[in-house]
Amino acid sequence: MADAPRNDLRITRNAGGWALLEIARAPVNSMDLQLWRQLTAALDELEADPQVRGMIFASGLRRDVFTAGNDIKELFAPLTSQQRYTQPPPLATLPVAGACPAGGCCLSMCCDYRIMTESGHIGLNEVALGISVPKMWAGLMGRIIGTGPADKLLQNAVLLQPQDAKDLGLIDDIAPKEGLLAAAEEVMREMLKMPDGGRQATKLNLRADFAQEWAEFAGPEAEGAWQMLSSPAVVEALGEVLQRLSGGRKPGGSGGGGGQQAQSRL
Amino acid sequence: MADAPRNDLRITRNAGGWALLEIARAPVNSMDLQLWRQLTAALDELEADPQVRGMIFASGLRRDVFTAGNDIKELFAPLTSQQRYTQPPPLATLPVAGACPAGGCCLSMCCDYRIMTESGHIGLNEVALGISVPKMWAGLMGRIIGTGPADKLLQNAVLLQPQDAKDLGLIDDIAPKEGLLAAAEEVMREMLKMPDGGRQATKLNLRADFAQEWAEFAGPEAEGAWQMLSSPAVVEALGEVLQRLSGGRKPGGSGGGGGQQAQSRL
Amino acid sequence: MADAPRNDLRITRNAGGWALLEIARAPVNSMDLQLWRQLTAALDELEADPQVRGMIFASGLRRDVFTAGNDIKELFAPLTSQQRYTQPPPLATLPVAGACPAGGCCLSMCCDYRIMTESGHIGLNEVALGISVPKMWAGLMGRIIGTGPADKLLQNAVLLQPQDAKDLGLIDDIAPKEGLLAAAEEVMREMLKMPDGGRQATKLNLRADFAQEWAEFAGPEAEGAWQMLSSPAVVEALGEVLQRLSGGRKPGGSGGGGGQQAQSRL
Numbered sequence: 001m002a003d004a005p006r007n008d009l010r011i012t013r014n015a016g017g018w019a020l021l022e023i024a025r026a027p028v029n030s031m032d033l034q035l036w037r038q039l040t041a042a043l044d045e046l047e048a049d050p051q052v053r054g055m056i057f058a059s060g061l062r063r064d065v066f067t068a069g070n071d072i073k074e075l076f077a078p079l080t081s082q083q084r085y086t087q088p089p090p091l092a093t094l095p096v097a098g099a100c101p102a103g104g105c106c107l108s109m110c111c112d113y114r115i116m117t118e119s120g121h122i123g124l125n126e127v128a129l130g131i132s133v134p135k136m137w138a139g140l141m142g143r144i145i146g147t148g149p150a151d152k153l154l155q156n157a158v159l160l161q162p163q164d165a166k167d168l169g170l171i172d173d174i175a176p177k178e179g180l181l182a183a184a185e186e187v188m189r190e191m192l193k194m195p196d197g198g199r200q201a202t203k204l205n206l207r208a209d210f211a212q213e214w215a216e217f218a219g220p221e222a223e224g225a226w227q228m229l230s231s232p233a234v235v236e237a238l239g240e241v242l243q244r245l246s247g248g249r250k251p252g253g254s255g256g257g258g259g260q261q262a263q264s265r266l
Numbered sequence: 267m268a269d270a271p272r273n274d275l276r277i278t279r280n281a282g283g284w285a286l287l288e289i290a291r292a293p294v295n296s297m298d299l300q301l302w303r304q305l306t307a308a309l310d311e312l313e314a315d316p317q318v319r320g321m322i323f324a325s326g327l328r329r330d331v332f333t334a335g336n337d338i339k340e341l342f343a344p345l346t347s348q349q350r351y352t353q354p355p356p357l358a359t360l361p362v363a364g365a366c367p368a369g370g371c372c373l374s375m376c377c378d379y380r381i382m383t384e385s386g387h388i389g390l391n392e393v394a395l396g397i398s399v400p401k402m403w404a405g406l407m408g409r410i411i412g413t414g415p416a417d418k419l420l421q422n423a424v425l426l427q428p429q430d431a432k433d434l435g436l437i438d439d440i441a442p443k444e445g446l447l448a449a450a451e452e453v454m455r456e457m458l459k460m461p462d463g464g465r466q467a468t469k470l471n472l473r474a475d476f477a478q479e480w481a482e483f484a485g486p487e488a489e490g491a492w493q494m495l496s497s498p499a500v501v502e503a504l505g506e507v508l509q510r511l512s513g514g515r516k517p518g519g520s521g522g523g524g525g526q527q528a529q530s531r532l
Numbered sequence: 533m534a535d536a537p538r539n540d541l542r543i544t545r546n547a548g549g550w551a552l553l554e555i556a557r558a559p560v561n562s563m564d565l566q567l568w569r570q571l572t573a574a575l576d577e578l579e580a581d582p583q584v585r586g587m588i589f590a591s592g593l594r595r596d597v598f599t600a601g602n603d604i605k606e607l608f609a610p611l612t613s614q615q616r617y618t619q620p621p622p623l624a625t626l627p628v629a630g631a632c633p634a635g636g637c638c639l640s641m642c643c644d645y646r647i648m649t650e651s652g653h654i655g656l657n658e659v660a661l662g663i664s665v666p667k668m669w670a671g672l673m674g675r676i677i678g679t680g681p682a683d684k685l686l687q688n689a690v691l692l693q694p695q696d697a698k699d700l701g702l703i704d705d706i707a708p709k710e711g712l713l714a715a716a717e718e719v720m721r722e723m724l725k726m727p728d729g730g731r732q733a734t735k736l737n738l739r740a741d742f743a744q745e746w747a748e749f750a751g752p753e754a755e756g757a758w759q760m761l762s763s764p765a766v767v768e769a770l771g772e773v774l775q776r777l778s779g780g781r782k783p784g785g786s787g788g789g790g791g792q793q794a795q796s797r798l
Binding site: 358378379409410411412435438456457460461463464465466467468469470471472473 | 658659660661662663664665666667670674678679680681682683684686687688689760763765766769
């Protein structure tokens with residue numbers, strides 16, 4: 001028996017030439033295979049629509065969370081779907097985000113401009129869970145903020161506050177939660193003043209090699225991830241995290257270390 | 267019948283061991299194939315001169331323009347000659363510049379130290395014209411200021427004011443137009459205090475791989491550029507630009523989007 | 533007859549799970565083949581010890597010098613041993629340093645977190661000696677602070693003061709000499725709060741490709757270095773440096789240009 005079909009995404013087309021895509025899977029937009037598949041389908045649909053030149057990703061939740069990251073119960077399962085996002089889409093893409101660890105950070109990094117709420121945080125904090133940051137995610141962060149700063153953040157599982165993230169170039173702007181969408185729309189309008197052709201080709205020039213490297217690494221990455229995830233030490237570490245999450249204030253198995261902020265001297 | 271031979275470059279040798287190369291092709295030093303060839307010949311000549319250890323590039327124009335970039339009427343034609351510049355020359359190179367979009371920015375980025383006038387601007391603004399930033403130019407900017415900041419600038423066709431360019435590391439210094447050459451000469455004297463051998467070999471260590479990658483990409487780049495430039499959308503977009511330029515205050519087809527500054531939230 | 537065995541390293545194991553490794557070869561911890569071999573052996577020993585999860589490198593000298601760099605009398609001889617350090621060790625590594633030119637800078641750059649004394653300096657100043665910065669050292673600095681800033685520093689043989697080094701990201705913290713070790717231990721304790729597995733795998737994800745590239749380049753690098761070092765110009769330049777050092781205030785052939793700070797407009 002198949003699961004009942006469901007869709008956690010709301011798509012709203014704007015006359016200005018872009019679409020708003022809201023992710024609303026309570027409680028914390030955990031990214032499991034199903035959600036990644038929905039995202040992939042949405043991207044396909046919007047790319048095929050000649051009226052849509054850009055996309056704004058937002059959380060449809062009331063709480064200030066973009067996504068808590070990959071569901072810890074099926075870490076790395078969504079690999080293939082994620083890679084769909086690494087291919088630079090012709091659309092101008094722009095996520096607006098509250099809390100944004102791990103998988104949510106990765107989705108954001110694939111976009112063109114990032115705006116975060118004043119109380120959000122962002123980063124790849126896998127190391128705090130005893131698992132490794134996927135190689136190409138680490139590489140992607142290195143491309144955005146530099147290899148040196150990325151090395152420091154990732155080894156220490158740092159989740160950055162908005163101003164620190166902006167100073168490092170991991171996000172581009174900060175806005176109050178109530179003004180988040182308006183700020184994103186203003187940026188989107190600016191981006192779409194430019195003709196699409198040159199921007200799209202330039203984006204490919206900038207990112208296609210890395211996207212291809214990522215796609216080619218899918219096989220080795222999945223194998224390595226499986227080996228890591230099935231090792232006794234990691235199984236035990238993740239088990240503890242799951243137990244803690246299920247018994248604590250964040251029921252439902254929010255993944256990727258959502259609310260856990262590693263202390264670190266950066 | 268061949269064109270009458272002409273030369274738009276003035277070369278002045280300085281007893282300190284360097285040469286000043288001034289580009290003086292009124293009105294805005296548009297870079298067409300002929301000018302790129304002259305630049306190539308000048309580089310060859312100066313490299314072969316054992317008395318010349320460094321080069322300062324400057325505009326020989328009265329107005330505060332280094333070069334308006336590639337002539338829009340023959341965009342990408344000068345490819346091969348440009349690549350001559352990507353091979354790290356043994357000379358210490360130093361451009362001093364006013365307005366410096368597109369091709370002028372690229373020439374500057376191939377050098378070792380960049381000084382700009384207080385009223386100049388610099389960037390690769392191809393996207394505003396509906397065309398793409400050549401892949402290796404984009405890569406070169408990424409090497410200088412980081413891939414993340416370059417991505418943002420290029421997608422939005424940003425021309426940077428001097429202080430922003432300095433903050434990002436795209437230029438190294440700012441000087442008033444009347445003090446520009448003196449500032450450049452001071453830097454050149456400092457650079458030449460060091461023996462040449464170690465600096466030259468270090469420059470090769472730093473840049474030779476990228477230069478080779480660039481040279482190998484010449485074929486694919488020319489093909490791709492031709493396809494792009496002959497596409498109906500781009501032909502139309504560039505036609506509009508040319509028409510606007512020829513009817514406006516910038517006669518003579520200055521290229522590369524000289525005076526056009528894209529508005530952008532960076 | 534073989535040299536009498538000697539060891540210039542002191543290793544102290546800390547109950548917190550790390551080892552302190554002090555380098556004490558008077559007068560300035562010049563790094564010759566023998567010292568590199570000792571360092572390699574120490575790394576092997578500590579990596580094999582399950583009680584040791586991290587390493588702090590420090591100078592055991594009274595004076596504020598981490599190491600003056602490779603001994604100029606056998607520059608590049610220690611290549612193979614150095615490469616041992618380029619492979620990202622599973623240990624958390626952390627050098628604390630005073631004066632730190634050339635080889636000392638390279639050793640530091642291979643580590644995970646760098647703390648320097650208030651009166652130290654750091655950089656790769658080979659160009660001031662008329663020799664080139666080894667290609668992979670240049671690449672390593674580029675990875676840490678960005679290719680653009682590294683290009684500028686290396687061509688001009690700049691040794692950075694602590695605050696400038698911190699601003700560029702070449703070091704992470706500054707401490708007074710008397711508080712150096714305490715500061716390092718605090719950082720180490722923070723790093724070791726995280727489980728080792730994820731951090732180690734992440735470190736590999738971040739650095740293994742570069743380490744492999746470095747290892748593969750060992751052959752060509754040694755050949756190139758030999759050609760450079762045996763060229764008449766370099767032999768003469770280094771001869772002058774040695775003569776100056778042996779006649780001046782720094783007897784004993786401290787290498788890598790220890791106390792020489794190139795003047796440069798950066």
